[in-house]
Amino acid sequence: MTTSAIDFHANSAAALADPQIRANFRRAMDGLMAKRAALFADPAEWRALRALGTAVRARTLASLPELLERLEQRCRANGIAVHWAETTAEANAAVLSILRGHGATRVVKGKSMVSEEMHLNDFLESHGIESLESDLGEYIVQLDHEMPSHIIMPAIHKNGRQIARLFGEKIRGAKQTEDVDELTGIARGVLRRKFEEADAGVSGVNCAVAETGTLVLIENEGNGRMSTHVPPLHIALMGIEKVVERLEDVPPILALLCRSATGQTITTYTNLISGPRGRGERDGPREVHLVILDNGRSRIYLDPELRATLRCIRCGACMNHCPVYTRIGGHAYQTVYPGPIGKILTPQVEGVKARHELMHASSLCGACVEVCPVEIPITELLIRLRHEASHRDPGSTVLEAGQARNAWEDRTWALWRRCHASARAYRLLSRLLTRLGRLPVPRLGPLRAWTAARTAPRPASRSLHELARDRGVPDA
Amino acid sequence: MVPRRAYVLRLIRLRTAVYFYGTCLVDLFYPQAGMAGIELLRREGLEVVFPQGQTCCGQPAFNCGYPEEARAVVRAQLALFREPWPVVVPSGSCAAMMRRHYPELFAGEPELPAVEALAARVHELTEFLVGVLGVKLVDRGAPVRVTWHSSCHALRELGIREEPKTLLGQLANVELVPLARERECCGFGGTFAVRFPEISAAMVADKAADVEKAAAAGASELLAADCGCLLNIGGKLGKLGSAVRPRHIAEFLWERTAGGADR
Numbered sequence A: 001m002t003t004s005a006i007d008f009h010a011n012s013a014a015a016l017a018d019p020q021i022r023a024n025f026r027r028a029m030d031g032l033m034a035k036r037a038a039l040f041a042d043p044a045e046w047r048a049l050r051a052l053g054t055a056v057r058a059r060t061l062a063s064l065p066e067l068l069e070r071l072e073q074r075c076r077a078n079g080i081a082v083h084w085a086e087t088t089a090e091a092n093a094a095v096l097s098i099l100r101g102h103g104a105t106r107v108v109k110g111k112s113m114v115s116e117e118m119h120l121n122d123f124l125e126s127h128g129i130e131s132l133e134s135d136l137g138e139y140i141v142q143l144d145h146e147m148p149s150h151i152i153m154p155a156i157h158k159n160g161r162q163i164a165r166l167f168g169e170k171i172r173g174a175k176q177t178e179d180v181d182e183l184t185g186i187a188r189g190v191l192r193r194k195f196e197e198a199d200a201g202v203s204g205v206n207c208a209v210a211e212t213g214t215l216v217l218i219e220n221e222g223n224g225r226m227s228t229h230v231p232p233l234h235i236a237l238m239g240i241e242k243v244v245e246r247l248e249d250v251p252p253i254l255a256l257l258c259r260s261a262t263g264q265t266i267t268t269y270t271n272l273i274s275g276p277r278g279r280g281e282r283d284g285p286r287e288v289h290l291v292i293l294d295n296g297r298s299r300i301y302l303d304p305e306l307r308a309t310l311r312c313i314r315c316g317a318c319m320n321h322c323p324v325y326t327r328i329g330g331h332a333y334q335t336v337y338p339g340p341i342g343k344i345l346t347p348q349v350e351g352v353k354a355r356h357e358l359m360h361a362s363s364l365c366g367a368c369v370e371v372c373p374v375e376i377p378i379t380e381l382l383i384r385l386r387h388e389a390s391h392r393d394p395g396s397t398v399l400e401a402g403q404a405r406n407a408w409e410d411r412t413w414a415l416w417r418r419c420h421a422s423a424r425a426y427r428l429l430s431r432l433l434t435r436l437g438r439l440p441v442p443r444l445g446p447l448r449a450w451t452a453a454r455t456a457p458r459p460a461s462r463s464l465h466e467l468a469r470d471r472g473v474p475d476a
Numbered sequence B: 001m002v003p004r005r006a007y008v009l010r011l012i013r014l015r016t017a018v019y020f021y022g023t024c025l026v027d028l029f030y031p032q033a034g035m036a037g038i039e040l041l042r043r044e045g046l047e048v049v050f051p052q053g054q055t056c057c058g059q060p061a062f063n064c065g066y067p068e069e070a071r072a073v074v075r076a077q078l079a080l081f082r083e084p085w086p087v088v089v090p091s092g093s094c095a096a097m098m099r100r101h102y103p104e105l106f107a108g109e110p111e112l113p114a115v116e117a118l119a120a121r122v123h124e125l126t127e128f129l130v131g132v133l134g135v136k137l138v139d140r141g142a143p144v145r146v147t148w149h150s151s152c153h154a155l156r157e158l159g160i161r162e163e164p165k166t167l168l169g170q171l172a173n174v175e176l177v178p179l180a181r182e183r184e185c186c187g188f189g190g191t192f193a194v195r196f197p198e199i200s201a202a203m204v205a206d207k208a209a210d211v212e213k214a215a216a217a218g219a220s221e222l223l224a225a226d227c228g229c230l231l232n233i234g235g236k237l238g239k240l241g242s243a244v245r246p247r248h249i250a251e252f253l254w255e256r257t258a259g260g261a262d263r
Helices: A003-016 A019-039 A043-062 A064-077 A088-101 A113-118 A120-126 A136-143 A160-170 A180-197 A223-229 A247-262 A297-302 A306-311 A323-328 A339-350 A356-360 A367-371 A378-390 A407-420 A423-436 A445-451 A464-470 B005-013 B024-029 B031-043 B059-063 B067-081 B092-105 B112-120 B125-132 B152-156 B163-169 B197-216 B227-240 B249-258
Strands: A080-085 A106-109 A130-133 A200-203 A207-209 A214-219 A233-239 A269-273 A287-293 B017-020 B047-049 B087-089 B122-124 B144-148 B174-177 B221-224 B245-248
Touching: A003 A019, A003 A323, A003 A356, A003 B197, A019 A247, A019 A323, A043 A064, A043 A247, A043 A306, A064 A080, A064 A207, A064 A287, A080 A088, A088 A113, A088 A120, A088 A200, A088 A233, A088 A287, A106 A120, A106 A180, A106 A223, A113 A120, A113 A233, A113 A287, A120 A130, A130 A136, A136 A160, A136 A180, A160 A180, A180 A223, A200 A223, A207 A247, A214 A223, A214 A233, A214 A247, A223 A233, A223 A269, A297 A306, A297 A339, A306 A339, A306 A378, A323 A339, A323 B197, A339 A356, A339 A367, A339 A378, A356 A378, A367 A378, A367 B152, A378 B059, A407 A423, A407 B059, A407 B067, A423 A464, A423 B024, A464 B024, A464 B031, B017 B031, B024 B031, B024 B227, B031 B047, B031 B125, B031 B245, B031 B249, B059 B067, B059 B092, B067 B092, B067 B112, B087 B092, B087 B125, B092 B112, B092 B122, B092 B152, B112 B122, B122 B125, B125 B163, B144 B163, B144 B197, B163 B174, B163 B249, B197 B227, B221 B227, B221 B249, B227 B245, B245 B249
Parallel strands: A080 A287, A106 A130, A106 A200, A200 A233, A233 A287, B017 B047, B017 B087, B087 B122, B144 B174, B144 B221, B221 B245
Antiparallel strands: A207 A214, A214 A269
């Protein structure tokens, strides 16, 4: 077992034992599910929009290399400098080099999951550059030195009272209040000053249009627009999969994203960034850079089935509907992307051995698949990755394929096979269980895990095979 | 998805026989539910064939990433279902395994055509009773209130939503008490329940609490169509000393309509 595997068990046990975490997540997820359901009330409209969104993402991925090349050309033509990064270390180095080139020491950040992959804040701080999150949720978790617990709502694990206490402790002169508007006002006061002082703004990208070289960024608070327009330098970060072909591809993606994520038909701000401040324009950054990060995505791309992982538009609906995520919260995963999408993405990026436990931490209930706006078959991919972890198939492109092989598990399934691939063996097993199953047995291993919360399963005294034969149900 | 009239007519020509695939959990833990399913089909004039060589649908190994082992188990049973009769399964999860996942499990294997033909004939029990047979049940039991848990795979892999409720709705003396979060997973998930016992326990504890709320509204039984869920929720209810009786819908339907318990 790896360290992370042990951590996941310990983390989830700790989260389950914390009534505050459970209450905060349950309440928040119930609210998000209800809001989303209200906007997809018409099943026919949902099916049509979903099919369109899935088609856009699938078509994009089918010609990903060409689209990325075109995006680079169009961006350059628009005056956006493009940087390619195969690893998060390369991406960090690219950002640092741009910032150093401008002598920048103060950065404000809009929300970006790619920057979380890069652990950009820590990296910049370690190089003497202040990096401040300006998305309210990200600002809250940064103040408390935490990771986001949700990809859309990073501070969803905290309630108003916890945030009030945090602001009271960490923000000098902050008024003691639990009022949401007043708390937001306090954060706004801090952030406004930072926007004005910042040497550079960093943001994510929701999608990048290859045909026009446009970076699309949606948000509700205005911090995204501030981060990308107020400082003289803007650095946008995106994963290679975020490209789309044409402007017409954007509306269905945004319609699905807003509805699925927060139950909104449209976000407050939709930013279309097509380059730096033009001649004669009075606002906007002097320079715009785009860092395009791979970080394991091209490896995922190699496998036609696993490639569906890259369709993801990062709406978070899978975690909002996940009964496991709702119980343990986002931090228990110790991954940048928690919940169902994290369970398929993280093992592919970090290795199926290192993140082996994550793929099994699912009851395969399929609630995530039901709501995924781009039809990622998450449960099927989980099963596939479980197989990849324990088997090394020829031609497999999965990182650490076969390296989580476990002799005990191999023997268990070999035994299971012997018992079920032969009618005679099964009859013997069934006899054993039905005749002796009610005898007290030591509660070890799986039975002990089961009976901690439940009564022991009691086999019937006669199997259905026997009942059917006795009642004259024909055999053939 | 559910075959219609033309298929029903073909059924009659095929001397109205169906295969019954009991599933390993029903076989060993809820055989009375399996017998009730068989009796419900027989009462509709069907000849029910129960191949004695059947074991398990292969789902446990398949879900854990051991498809070769699952294939071996399926292969050993293929010849048992050679006739072109429907295969009726009293479990949404196993029916979904057979209908949805067998073809992908055998992709590129020589048995694929046979497996595809089998998969296309697989029906979950309530879906078969309502969609193919169009049964009309007559209630012979005393007034009772029950609640219903939707099993994940029946719901999301087979699209079975209304069929069980249609059947319960035909029973004049049965009142359905809604279960809060009826469609939320109970936390069974096969090996998930023992690999992640704490998470599974938290899920089933919430489910049992919702069942107790339905009990407070008068429900005396929890019905479901999947024995994994019943084993899990029933085990939790037992641990809590709950008065609610967990039962497979087939057993309940047969008892209500045959005029007495049959076991």
